[in-house]
Amino acid sequence: MAKYILQRLGYMVVTLYLIATFSFFLMKMLPGSPLRAKEKLSEAQQLIVLEKYGLNDPVPVQYIKYIGDLLQGDLGISFQMKNQAVTDILLNRIPISAQLGLYALLIGTTVGMLLGIAAAIKNNSWVDYSANFVSVIGISIPSFIFAGLLQYYVGVELGLLPIAFWGTWQQAIMPTIALAIFPMAIAARFMRTEMIEVLGSDFIVTARAKGLNETAVLFKHGLRNALIPLVTVMGPMAVSLMTGTLVIEQIFSIPGIGEQFVTSVMTDDFSVIMGTTLFFAFFFVFIILIVDVLYGIIDPRIRLAGGKD
């Protein structure tokens, strides 16, 4: 197991290096500079400013410098926020997005699982149909629509919860719900399908035959086996939450990393775009690793590292 994880960490570094390289050159192909008043500056003045950011060097030299700094954990200085280090900007925003994403993932999948289980047990009843209805809505309607509706009806019309910003737990409720809708719907659909399949399989019949009570059958034997595919989709789901935060943070004015990413793209803030891209990439690769490790814990049949242990 340890060997396997080490190996995977090695791959992670290589993947991140490749992503850094690709994004660097892709970004260099786009127009964009720290100059904010370019149309008003003479060429000589532009050169002076660009020099400060090391942008007069040939691109390969810039690349080597960038990777060198990256190895030391230095993501450079923002083009837009004068003199602010990108690492400082991101470090305070990551926990906010992580908190929001984690809430949404926990609530979304838990509620989704329950809906799915209920639908599977009461297969083809009204419970099943309504659970199905909810998940179809959750999948087909984008989160920012929910966000807008919640904000208007709950925030303005009813005045129950704060409309925007971040800090108190009340402020976290609406963005979490808006963001949790999608993972909930996905989880419900997977759970229902798997549960129905598992409940119809031989070992469940055996379990019932040996006189286990229904709860044990459902949760110990049924749920555990039905969970595997869900864990598989959890990875991509966590990633879809990352993209979800881009919009949700913007709508609720939450100072998270997603909102910063949108802003940096809009303002051609090269170093911040690179920093956030790398962070998202790291997060994605890390999630995949976690999912793979979780397989082994949930399903002993899946042996990591080529089944040597």
Place this chain on the structure above:
Amino acid sequence: MRKKNWFLVVLVLMLSLVVAACGGNNTGNEGTNNAEGNTEGNNTEANNAEGNENAAASDSEQVLNITEASQIPTMDSSMATDAVAFQFLGESMEGLYRLDENALPIPGIADGEPEVSEDGLTWTIQLKEDAVWSNGDPVTANDFVFAWRRAVDPDTGSEYGPFMMNDVIANATEINNGEAELEELGVEALSDTELEITLAKPIPYFHSLLTFGTFLPLNESFVTEQGDDYALSTENLLFNGPFTLENWDPTGEDPEQWSLVKNTNYWDAETVQLEEVNVSVVKETSTGVNLYTNGEVDRHPLSAEYVEQYAGTEDFRSLPEPTLFYLKMNQGTEALANQDIRKAIAMSVNKQDLVDVILANGSVVSNGAVPEDFTMHPETEEDFRVINGDLLTADQEAAKEHWQAGLDALGVDSLELGLLGGDTEVATEMDAYIKNQLEGNLEGLTVNVSSVPFEERIARDEASDYDIQSSGWGPDYLDPNTWLEMWTTESPYMTMNYSNEDFDALINEANNELLTEPVERYDNFLEAEKVLMEDAAIAPLYQRARAYLWRPDVQGVVFNPMGADFSYKWAYIE
């Protein structure tokens, strides 16, 4: 055993969450009921905590809550280039002069009007003795010398420093080019309270230029001591303006909220009525509108789709800006070198519909090269636009005649022209409208629109790589020259190959012989604009306005045509 525990934990977690969130996922309404049940107790508390703001608006406590569309990119006056930075620099710092409600400079740190030598080159300004920084240091003449030198110093890498000071302050250009020492800059502290400025030439608008953010003073010992950390957050700043900037930290826990708090050490503190201005970054118009509706903010800008909904209500305010939009026509192309073709293009766009339907935010039609409400005639005090009137108006019939004459002269019966524009929603919508208008009115014309990002548009502009370009300009100083000099043959901004000797001569005279003759100089600008419009060098489209939801009891906010958009120094809540 262990595994059993693991499942127990999951179960408990799931069950506890059923209650909290199950209903919330059915429909929006059920969710709210649930939330009500759970949060009732804390709700009032929450309202109190964050909504001092709320109460303030109604009790006429002197607290203003506003939104900004982005964070402050920098509070370093040498590095600032954008509206948000100049806004908060303007409130928390004060330069020699400040613009009043008529956009005229009035004394700030300066004690009275400047003493100007006869040749207009030497300005001597006395400073107030009671002006202090927030650390208690007096604001001295040296603070200005230090700040201005820093702004033109090539090592600083400032964009606006050289842009505002080159060819204005003596030796600024030379220093920026590395041909002169920093100490040779034309600004000198004769004593702690006496500043002498030497100009490169007698700039007639220098007085109002001194209100601009780049000319703010900096406390030398503080800035030097902070080094690279200067202006990174509230802690690394000193203030000398009507307000101090509090809780501003772009890398802190809440990078998107900050406040202006009344500066009791400000020399004119008794004039300042607002105790606090709380600012939050809100990027979504709908969110801002919701916050406004709930009374949490007192001002939020509106985008076009909301204007219709709120126009005419007492909360709606539309503020015209001195920013012009027009079509640049590249006269390096054979077709656009023809004056009739240019006139046809300039006259065929229905500008009234453009501002009423496409923009719908209070923008006004522009029929000249200088905006309205920008400068007044030095003698008659009439607005530039009022004196010169409408010079190039929409007239589809005349456009068709010019078009035919132009086609005949070129010996063709159809033309294909490119239209270069931005890629924002407003820009693409507008360019589609222009294409439609041009093709509809001018038979045989095909317009190919290219919508590109801003940087790309500027790059193509600099390379003169366009036929027609949808473009705009904001002023850099309060003088008609900021709108006209760029259309001279030798201007670095001349990318459309327009050249008219008469126009060049008028502008040249205005910027040399007539520098000390304000009336004749102004007449030159009036004349030059007529020449420019007669040539249809550019096709003016509209002057932008910004629409706001604005609490009616907020009074006395001054709207500036340049520099900081607003001044809150005289603002109060009724």
